[in-house]
Amino acid sequence: MTKEPIIRVDNVTFSYQVNQEQVIPVLHGVSMEVFSGEYLAIIGHNGSGKSTLSKHLNGILTPHQGDVWVNGINTREKTRIHEIRSQVGMVFQHPDNQLVATIVEDDVAFGLENIGVPPDEMSARVNDALDAVGMSAFRHRPPHHLSGGQKQRVAIAGILAMKPRCLVLDEATSMLDSYGRQEILQVVRQLHREGMTIVTVTHHMSEVAEADRVLVMEGGQIVMEGTPREVFARQDRLRELHLDVPDASRIAQLVHAQNRAFSPDLIHNHEIV
Numbered sequence: 001m002t003k004e005p006i007i008r009v010d011n012v013t014f015s016y017q018v019n020q021e022q023v024i025p026v027l028h029g030v031s032m033e034v035f036s037g038e039y040l041a042i043i044g045h046n047g048s049g050k051s052t053l054s055k056h057l058n059g060i061l062t063p064h065q066g067d068v069w070v071n072g073i074n075t076r077e078k079t080r081i082h083e084i085r086s087q088v089g090m091v092f093q094h095p096d097n098q099l100v101a102t103i104v105e106d107d108v109a110f111g112l113e114n115i116g117v118p119p120d121e122m123s124a125r126v127n128d129a130l131d132a133v134g135m136s137a138f139r140h141r142p143p144h145h146l147s148g149g150q151k152q153r154v155a156i157a158g159i160l161a162m163k164p165r166c167l168v169l170d171e172a173t174s175m176l177d178s179y180g181r182q183e184i185l186q187v188v189r190q191l192h193r194e195g196m197t198i199v200t201v202t203h204h205m206s207e208v209a210e211a212d213r214v215l216v217m218e219g220g221q222i223v224m225e226g227t228p229r230e231v232f233a234r235q236d237r238l239r240e241l242h243l244d245v246p247d248a249s250r251i252a253q254l255v256h257a258q259n260r261a262f263s264p265d266l267i268h269n270h271e272i273v
């Protein structure tokens, strides 16, 4: 891992303007960086601002104060939004909302059509992306016939086809069953091994254990940062923040699980979380 930031969030403040009278302040001077090649987990209690922060990482939301830079491009530069989105791809919670086409391969090609990739290159990119998520055999299937985990893998393929440097997963496994979650973790783990930068917003401690670094949010601020071991070790503080606290033996088990190869038997027989 090099210490080159792909994303720099600099003193960002953000509120949702619900209507003329109602403004919900969410982020309060958040600064963070995402470094090339790292696996970063963002955790925090519901409503702490994780999702709002993650939507700033590829310009879906722009700060009211402060700046977000993606590969040196300020996300306020809306004319460069395609460049930003092709660097940083986002996967959301509900796979159904992300799939738009009637067959899987068209879905994966959708973003490429939007940016005018030539047909030959498009076909090669779709093949590579479907291979990377293990979904090549399903390329002619309608997405709505797939399981939750398979749909989410197709959604990831659609992003990989854009050749991003960074993948942001915003609670991308939270609607999936244990098997689906393991399918996604397997893909993400492999992408990370191949050099992809990963940012994951999650409340599953087994996913946190996979990360190189963890940010903990509370009340729209980052209140703790460290390796999974360092963060898990601060049990009193995690309890104050209403977060799950795995005990010491559980942490060892989680970190050990991260080094095991994926095996469907393992998943069927042992619920990891």
Ligand code: ADP
Pocket (backbone or CB within 6 Å): 016, 018, 024, 026, 044, 045, 046, 047, 048, 049, 050, 051, 052, 053
């Ligand atoms: P988290 O991901 O940590 O659960 P969010 O970023 O989703 O937190 O939400 C932070 C706060 O912003 C919450 O109080 C939530 O109700 C509010 N919020 C989130 N999205 C919207 C929205 N689109 N409009 C208004 N308020 C929102």
